[in-house]
Amino acid sequence: xxxxxxxxxxxxxxxxxxxxxxxxxxxxxxxxxxxxxxxxxxxxxxxxxxxxxxxxxxxxxxxxxxxxxxxxxxxxxxxxxxxxxxxxxxxxxxxxxxxxxxxxxxxxxxxxxxxxxxxxxxxxxxxxxxxxxxxxxxxxxxxxxx
Amino acid sequence: xxxxxxxxxxxxxxxxxxxxxxxxxxxxxxxxxxxxxxxxxxxxxxxxxxxxxxxxxxxxxxxxxxxxxxxxxxxxxxxxxxxxxxxxxxxxxxxxxxxxxxxxxxxxx
Numbered sequence: 001x002x003x004x005x006x007x008x009x010x011x012x013x014x015x016x017x018x019x020x021x022x023x024x025x026x027x028x029x030x031x032x033x034x035x036x037x038x039x040x041x042x043x044x045x046x047x048x049x050x051x052x053x054x055x056x057x058x059x060x061x062x063x064x065x066x067x068x069x070x071x072x073x074x075x076x077x078x079x080x081x082x083x084x085x086x087x088x089x090x091x092x093x094x095x096x097x098x099x100x101x102x103x104x105x106x107x108x109x110x111x112x113x114x115x116x117x118x119x120x121x122x123x124x125x126x127x128x129x130x131x132x133x134x135x136x137x138x139x140x141x142x143x144x145x146x
Numbered sequence: 147x148x149x150x151x152x153x154x155x156x157x158x159x160x161x162x163x164x165x166x167x168x169x170x171x172x173x174x175x176x177x178x179x180x181x182x183x184x185x186x187x188x189x190x191x192x193x194x195x196x197x198x199x200x201x202x203x204x205x206x207x208x209x210x211x212x213x214x215x216x217x218x219x220x221x222x223x224x225x226x227x228x229x230x231x232x233x234x235x236x237x238x239x240x241x242x243x244x245x246x247x248x249x250x251x252x253x254x255x
Contacts, residue, residue: 068217085215089181092213099206103166103225107208110217112179143217 036086040122043082043095044130054131055081055123061136066113066143074106075123075131081107087117112143151175153248155236160253161228169200172221173238173246179214195220195246197239202252203232228252 034042040049055075063069073081073096083093098105113119118134125131156170173195180192194214200207207226226234231254238246 072223088215090179090214093215094213095211097206097209097211099201099208101202101205101207101227101229103168103227106225107210108221108223109210110221112215112217 034091036084036091036120039084039092040082040120040132043080043122044124047128047130049122049130049132052131052133054078054125055121055133057083057119057121057133057135059119059135059137062138062140063113064140066115066139066141068110068143069113069137069139070108070110071119072106072108073121073123074104075121075125076105077126078105078123079126080124081105082122083111084120084122085111085113085117086120088112088114093119113137113139114142115139151238151240151244151246153236153238153246155234155248155250157234157250157252159251160255163254164227164229165254166225166227167252168223168225169234170221170223171198171200171236171248172219174219175238175240177214177216177218177220181214193241195238195240198222199237199239200224200226201235202226202228203230207234228254230254 058072060069073083075081079098081096084091085093093111094109096107116138118136120132120134122130122132151174153173158167161167175195178190178193182190184190192214196212198210198212208224232252234250236248
């Protein structure tokens with residue numbers, strides 16, 4: 001079989017298109033699969049995170065249905081609170097930013113948990129320092145479909 | 147666009163000056179996480195509300211960045227201070243570009 005210039009060009013273009021596909025797909029996966037630690041580092045800008053005092057995370061000890069787990073975060077004077085579920089396929093849950101007219105700096109919502117895990121909350125306090133806390137939630141039925 | 151998206155908000159109608167009031171919001175939305183698969187094993191694409199923003203007379207109260215781990219029919223409960231009579235504006239931003247808005251006035255006596 002004779003391969004002329006035209007055919008070589010067509011085959012080459014196809015191969016190039018194929019090669020570029022997996023690359024972009026991988027890049028997107030990478031963005032979605034940041035670990036909890038990376039997300040915390042991004043949130044704090046690398047600043048040190050103290051344990052405990054200043055931020056409260058209220059979550060049930062046992063959640064029968066991982067599809068809707070009520071949680072509540074509170075941190076007095078905090079400007080932002082980041083909530084993470086490191087055991088989920090995608091760890092970020094929500095970031096709460098409190099404005100000037102926020103009352104107590106608290107918020108409640110309902111979240112999905114895929115499995116039993118420690119839910120993490122990191123708060124940025126008024127003085128710019130960061131504190132974190134975590135709460136273990138036992139999940140009977142995971143909430144991510146599957 | 148997700149069907150039948152309906153915001154429901156509970157705000158007291160009256161308050162005293164600088165009172166901290168409790169607000170509850172719920173919006174009906176499937177919050178498709180992008181993790182689930184249909185019968186044939188195809189991933190159902192993500193379709194969620196990714197931001198919830200509350201202002202009072204134009205001043206920020208709460209701004210939430212939401213990820214797929216927020217449950218179906220996202221519910222939020224929080225507190226706000228009312229310095230004067232005015233209007234709360236609640237805005238939800240959908241992945242598909244839709245914006246849902248609800249407004250509630252509070253009378254300060």
